[in-house]
Amino acid sequence: MITFDAVSLIYPNSTKTVLENLSLTIDEGEFVLVIGPTGSGKSSLLRLINGLVPHHTGGILAGNISVDGISTQLVKPGGLAHLIGIVGQNPVNGFVTDTVEEELAFGMESLNIAPDVMRKRVEEILDLMSLAPLRDRSLATLSGGEQQRVAIGSALVMHPKVLVLDEPTSALDPIAAEEVLSILHRLVHDLGLTVIVAEHRLERVIQFADRIVHIDGLGNARVGTPAQIMSDSDIAPPIVHLARALGLEDVGLTVRDMRRMSEQIRGGSYSHSIEKLVISNETVIEISDLSLSFESQSVLNDINIKICAGEVIALMGRNGAGKSSLLKTIVGLHKATSGTVSVLGNNPLTISGSKRRETIGFIPQEPSDLLYGQSVIMECQQADVDNEIEEGTTFELLSELVPGISPQTHPRDLSEGQRLALALSVVLSAKPKVLILDEPTRGLDYQAKSHLISTLLHYARVLGRTVILATHDVELVAELATRVIFLADGDCVADGKTLDVLLSSPAFAPQVAKVMSPQPWLTVKDVINALQVNQ
Amino acid sequence: MKTSALVRFRPRTLFVLSLTSAVSACGFMWPFLINAKSVSVASIFFWAASAFAIALVIVEISNDSLDAKSIALLGVLTAAVAALRPLGAGAVGIEPMWFLLILSARVFGSSFGFILGLTSILTSALLTGGIGPWLGYQLFAAGWIGLFAGWLPKKIRGKPEIFMLVLYAIAASLIFGLLMDLQFWPWALGLETQLSYIPNGDIATNLNRFIVFHFATSMAWDIPRAILTSTLIILSAPAILGALRRTKFRAAFVTPIEFVDSKNAAIERAKELKAL
Numbered sequence: 103m104i105t106f107d108a109v110s111l112i113y114p115n116s117t118k119t120v121l122e123n124l125s126l127t128i129d130e131g132e133f134v135l136v137i138g139p140t141g142s143g144k145s146s147l148l149r150l151i152n153g154l155v156p157h158h159t160g161g162i163l164a165g166n167i168s169v170d171g172i173s174t175q176l177v178k179p180g181g182l183a184h185l186i187g188i189v190g191q192n193p194v195n196g197f198v199t200d201t202v203e204e205e206l207a208f209g210m211e212s213l214n215i216a217p218d219v220m221r222k223r224v225e226e227i228l229d230l231m232s233l234a235p236l237r238d239r240s241l242a243t244l245s246g247g248e249q250q251r252v253a254i255g256s257a258l259v260m261h262p263k264v265l266v267l268d269e270p271t272s273a274l275d276p277i278a279a280e281e282v283l284s285i286l287h288r289l290v291h292d293l294g295l296t297v298i299v300a301e302h303r304l305e306r307v308i309q310f311a312d313r314i315v316h317i318d319g320l321g322n323a324r325v326g327t328p329a330q331i332m333s334d335s336d337i338a339p340p341i342v343h344l345a346r347a348l349g350l351e352d353v354g355l356t357v358r359d360m361r362r363m364s365e366q367i368r369g370g371s372y373s374h375s376i377e378k379l380v381i382s383n384e385t386v387i388e389i390s391d392l393s394l395s396f397e398s399q400s401v402l403n404d405i406n407i408k409i410c411a412g413e414v415i416a417l418m419g420r421n422g423a424g425k426s427s428l429l430k431t432i433v434g435l436h437k438a439t440s441g442t443v444s445v446l447g448n449n450p451l452t453i454s455g456s457k458r459r460e461t462i463g464f465i466p467q468e469p470s471d472l473l474y475g476q477s478v479i480m481e482c483q484q485a486d487v488d489n490e491i492e493e494g495t496t497f498e499l500l501s502e503l504v505p506g507i508s509p510q511t512h513p514r515d516l517s518e519g520q521r522l523a524l525a526l527s528v529v530l531s532a533k534p535k536v537l538i539l540d541e542p543t544r545g546l547d548y549q550a551k552s553h554l555i556s557t558l559l560h561y562a563r564v565l566g567r568t569v570i571l572a573t574h575d576v577e578l579v580a581e582l583a584t585r586v587i588f589l590a591d592g593d594c595v596a597d598g599k600t601l602d603v604l605l606s607s608p609a610f611a612p613q614v615a616k617v618m619s620p621q622p623w624l625t626v627k628d629v630i631n632a633l634q635v636n637q
Numbered sequence: 638m639k640t641s642a643l644v645r646f647r648p649r650t651l652f653v654l655s656l657t658s659a660v661s662a663c664g665f666m667w668p669f670l671i672n673a674k675s676v677s678v679a680s681i682f683f684w685a686a687s688a689f690a691i692a693l694v695i696v697e698i699s700n701d702s703l704d705a706k707s708i709a710l711l712g713v714l715t716a717a718v719a720a721l722r723p724l725g726a727g728a729v730g731i732e733p734m735w736f737l738l739i740l741s742a743r744v745f746g747s748s749f750g751f752i753l754g755l756t757s758i759l760t761s762a763l764l765t766g767g768i769g770p771w772l773g774y775q776l777f778a779a780g781w782i783g784l785f786a787g788w789l790p791k792k793i794r795g796k797p798e799i800f801m802l803v804l805y806a807i808a809a810s811l812i813f814g815l816l817m818d819l820q821f822w823p824w825a826l827g828l829e830t831q832l833s834y835i836p837n838g839d840i841a842t843n844l845n846r847f848i849v850f851h852f853a854t855s856m857a858w859d860i861p862r863a864i865l866t867s868t869l870i871i872l873s874a875p876a877i878l879g880a881l882r883r884t885k886f887r888a889a890f891v892t893p894i895e896f897v898d899s900k901n902a903a904i905e906r907a908k909e910l911k912a913l
Contacts, residue, residue, distance in 0.1 A: 110900035114892045117907040123900055158706075160640045160892025162910075164903040175896050180705075476879045512883055 103264060103296045104128040104151060109165035110321075111146060111155065120146050122321035123165070130263070131294040133287070133310055135301060135328075137337050138317035140517040140547045144300040147317065148266050151298065152186040153179040170263055184213060187257025191269040191545070193249040194241075202244075203228075203237050206256050213260060223259045231255040231285060245421065247278025251285065258289070264296045265289070272302060272545040275421050275574040279306050286310065302547045305339035305577065305613055308332075309356045328355050337548055340577055340613045343626045360617040368618045372636045384411045386536060386568045387432060391441035394427055394592075401427045402592045404441070409570070411535075414562045416583035416600070417572040418610065423589040425572035426467070429538050432570070433464045446535055456532075459489065463534030467541045469525035470514060478516070478524060479509035485528040500527040503557060504550075519550025526557065537561060539571040543578050555581050580604060580612040580624035600624070638894045641704035643885070644711070646748040650696070654751070657689035661777045665819045706888050711753060714741050718757035723765050731861055734761070735813075736869035737877070738779065739786045739806055744881040747787025754779035774820040782809045799874045806866040814859030818851045 106126040110119050120143040128134055136144050149155040153174040156163050167174045170185055190196055199205045206227055210220045228234045231251045241249065250270055257265060267286070271279035287310045289295045301307045308314075314331040316324045324331065332342045332353045341360050345353040348367060354360035361368075387409040394402040402424045409415060417425045430436045431443055434450030443450055445461055453461055466472065475481035482496040500507060503523040507516065513524060522542060529537070537558075543551055559582065562569045573579060579586060579600060586603040588596035588610075596603050601622055604611050608619070615624050623629045646654060703711075718734045718741075725731035738757065742750025758779040762768050786805060793801055822834060834843060893910060897903050 108899070110903050112903050112907045114889065115911065117904060117911060119900065119904065156640075156894045158640065158889070160889045160894050162893075162895045162897060162903045162906050164897045164900050476876070514883075515887075 103130045103132075103170060104298075105166075105168050106150075107166045107168075109150065109163070109167055111143070111150065111164075112162045113146075114160040119321045121150075121317070121323065124323045125165075126315065126323070126325050128296060128298065128313075130296055131290060132296055133290045133312045134296075134298045134315060135304075135307060135311035135313070136298065136315045136317065137301070137304065137331075137335070139319050139337070139549055140302075140519055142317045142319040143321070144317060145268055147315070147323075148188075148268050148298060148300055150174070151264065151266055152182050152188055153177065154188075183209075184260050185262055186264045186266060187254075187260060187262040189250070189253050189257050189265070189267045189270055192273055193246075193253035196253055197241050197249075200240055200242075201237075202233055202239055202241065202252055205241060205252055206259050209256055209260050223261075227255045227259050230258070230289075245278060246274045247281045250274060250278070250282050254282070254285065258295075262295075264298070267297070267299045269300055269302065269545065271306060276306070276576075277420070279303075283307055283310060302545070303339075304337065305341070308339055329353060340626060341617060344614050344617060344629065347626050347630055357613060357616045364617060367633070368621050370636075372621065372632050382411045382566065385409070386411050386446060387570075388444045389432070389441070392428075392431065392438050392443060393440045394424075394431055394436060395439050400592055402431070405594050407587065407594070407597065409568055411568055412562055412566045413568055413585055414558065414583045415568075415570045416579040416586045417570065417589065418574070418576075418579065418586060419589035424592040425589055426540055428589065429464070429540055429570065429572055432536075433462055433538055434458075456489070459532035459534065461535055463529035463532060463537045465522070465525050465529055465537075465539045465542065467544070469522045472525045472528065473513040473521070475513060477509065478507055478511050478513060481513060481524060481528060482509075485531045489532045491531060496527055496531040499531060500524055503527055503553060517550075518545035519547060519553070522546065522550070522554070526554075530561070534567070536568045536570065539569070541573055542571055543573060543575045551578065558582060576604065576610055576612045580615070640889055640892045640894060641706060643745055643888075643890045644703045644707040644749050644752065645746065646751075650748075653689070658777070658781070660689065661773075665774065665816055706890065707749070710745065710884070710888070711749070711756060714753055715756040715760055718753065719760035719764055722757075722761040725865070731865055733865060733869060735782065735810065735862070735866045736806065736873065738783055739802060739809065739866075739870065740874060740877050741881060742783040742786035743789065743802065744878060744885055745787070747784045750783025750787040751780045752783075754781070754783035771817070771820060774816065778813050778816050782813065785809075798878075799871060802870050802874060803867040806870050807863045810863035810866050811855075811859050814855050814862065815851060818855065819847070822847055822850050 104127070106124050109121055109124045111121045112119055124147075136147055138144050146155055149159075150163075150167055151169060151174075155161060157174075157178050163175070169182065172182065172185070174182070197205055198208050203224060206224045207220055210223065215223075228237055231254065233248075233251060233255060236244065236248060236252075241252065244252065254265070254267075254270075265286075270286075271282055274282065283306060286297055286299070290297050290310075299307060299311075308328055311328050314326060314328050316326075316331050316335055316337070318324075329352065332338055332355065335342075338346075338353075341355070341357065342353045345360065345363070348364065350363050352359075352363065354363055385408055387407070389405055389407045389409075392402060392405040393400065405428065417428065419425055427436060431438055432445065432450060434443075434453070437451060445453075448457075448461060450462060473481055475484060478500070479497060482500060483493065485496040486493050497509065500523060503526065504520055507520055507524075513521060516524065542554060546554065555578065558569050558571075561567050562584075571578075571583075583600045586596070586598065586600050587594060588603060596606070601624060604624060605615060605619070605622055608616065611619070612624055614626055614629065615622075618629060621629075621632070623632060714737070718737050721737060722732050722734040725733050734757065738750070738754060741753055745753075755776050758772070758775050762772050762775075786802075786809075789801060789805060833846070895906055897906055
């Protein structure tokens with residue numbers, strides 16, 4: 103279906119090859135996963151398939167790419183629209199119309215398809231994507247998973263033979279991601295559609311892939327079955343790291359496979375030495391009887407939490423459970439309907455200016471909401487001036503977090519991970535006593551995530567500050583948090599040590615815990631430590 | 638081969654544009670050019686010019702010089718400008734839209750500026766229900782503001798650039814007011830006042846009456862408009878110009894597309910291009 107024949111790519115105004123001599127054949131009905139660190143050329147590879155690169159961006163292309171026998175050199179992207187559907191990371195950016203039905207019909211309207219055919223196809227897609235109950239809904243009122251389904255549906259109405267998705271689940275919570283991936287899986291198996299997906303979170307998608315293209319960031323690419331690639335790839339989900347650490351011969355790609363392979367190990371009996379964390383008794387945040395409601399709709403009910411210095415708190419729960427509302431109330435963006443919040447004895451609603459910056463640092467879901475400067479260096483200088491610290495301190499902090507960012511880059515041209523690091527260094531330059539992050543790992547690759555984890559661990563353990571984060575990412579929680587608070591419908595339903603809360607519910611357990619259950623291990627490190635102690 | 642260019646009028650289009658502009662200028666100036674028997678006869682001139690202008694835009698959009706990227710830019714900026722216009726409720730000339738039109742035309746050029754002027758006035762008229770005999774005049778006036786803003790010297794950057802744009806904004810606001818008064822004056826006052834247009838009258842008398850009328854009324858409209866537009870430019874120009882220029886760069890207009898046989902040939906070619 104798709105052939106890449108010795109393809110190399112160079113973007114305009116540069117001499118760096120993004121891809122080097124990539125040869126690859128993708129057959130009809132294959133599910134191909136593209137992995138690689140941020141900036142390695144995953145998106146370029148996907149956009150080469152429908153000719154957006156180089157027809158839209160410019161550039162020098164060596165070699166040939168053909169899709170269904172058509173060479174992309176000769177045909178512009180518009181001429182391939184009936185053949186290739188493309189879906190981006192954030193579905194909202196691609197929407198043109200207001201309602202689900204109109205959005206589905208829009209692409210066909212552009213391809214000049216007869217009205218009766220359009221009606222039929224819209225119905226067909228509504229059923230295929232289980233969107234029928236939502237047909238008249240406004241796109242803005244849909245959940246993230248529903249929006250992504252509409253975006254996929256509006257690509258599928260053109261009856262493409264190939265569907266290309268660039269990080270389709272990185273903006274979604276685990277349940278919505280599951281929804282989208284299982285639909286893709288069905289499309290491949292029921293319709294013989296060829297699907298190419300770029301994704302960071304391998305634990306979500308790897309079990310669906312037939313083959314993996316691994317790009318290493320220097321332009322080289324490897325193609326192989328998931329088992330081949332995972333045997334030595336640096337980018338791998340936690341269970342693969344587990345298999346390697348245990349020295350197993352094969353890598354298991356699903357929890358089921360890994361459980362079968364590790365039966366002996368987890369069957370043994372181990373004495374558990376629990377790492378004692380020293381947490382001071384100094385109360386930093388005290389929330390008592392907190393309730394919050396917007397226009398008679400209750401968002402938080404009677405929350406009582408006490409948080410000490412040095413703790414890392416993970417706030418978990420479904421979308422709409424009240425995680426962000428609780429964070430914003432602690433920051434002082436929402437006024438509590440009843441009850442009190444105090445941060446170091448202050449009411450967060452009343453503190454302002456430099457005292458606020460030194461007390462609470464907040465990084466919202468979209469870190470670029472904090473960034474106004476025209477360049478990275480302007481943003482850093484502003485932070486230096488605001489916090490009355492020596493010039494260059496913020497940029498130094500940023501270079502420690504992620505080396506190699508050019509100071510003249512516009513903040514919006516940075517990758518997700520770099521942008522988060524910039525926002526984080528601006529906030530951390532004020533040395534806040536409490537650091538609050540809302541969904542910090544959306545769109546981050548494994549490398550950026552491990553940078554984030556070590557930064558936050560340093561901040562909490564070494565400097566003794568408090569970190570609170572709202573997240574869906576159980577793997578992050580397992581690595582980082584000392585305590586988990588679980589919210590459901592505005593109530594606090596669980597509050598306890600990370601180990602206890604995560605192990606008590608199988609759905610929220612990290613992959614390693616699922617494999618090693620009933621042993622109380624959350625991360626690969628836990629497993630290795632336990633095995634070493636008991637040798 | 639290169640990626641598509643930002644919309645740019647070809648010589649032929651420019652010729653048609655100057656022709657329609659001349660006709661529409663007559664539409665503005667008619668009280669001094671002809672001895673019309675009645676007020677309504679004159680507006681015929683002007684409708685002819687409007688029809689031309691709209692035809693011009695359609696021709697320009699349907700030929701291939703306006704590609705997907707230009708249309709996307711035009712659509713987004715039209716929506717932004719049109720949405721800004723009703724914010725000031727139009728009272729005493731406070732229409733916070735001109736600054737964005739001027740800044741966009743500055744970055745994307747005169748042809749784009751002209752089309753943006755037309756489309757944004759048309760869209761905002763539909764939004765506010767402001768459709769009437771004055772619409773055609775406004776279309777042209779806005780188009781010209783965009784067109785001339787695109788002709789300002791390109792090389793000036795930094796503070797002098799903002800100073801130049803502020804001067805332009807003041808001039809544009811005042812001239813826009815003058816033009817609107819021109820189309821408004823003949824029929825707005827009735828025929829009885831001392832400043833009214835005299836059909837069949839002496840041109841010098843009419844001109845005199847118009848100038849008095851303009852300065853008597855313009856204080857309340859044109860000066861607030863000029864102050865608002867130039868203040869908005871001073872406040873927002875560094876950020877907006879930066880954002881628009883970044884958009885223009887990212888959209889990669891007129892960037893080379895080349896196909897070569899091997900990786901080494903690609904690297905060679907990239908070096909050659911970079912050397913240029």
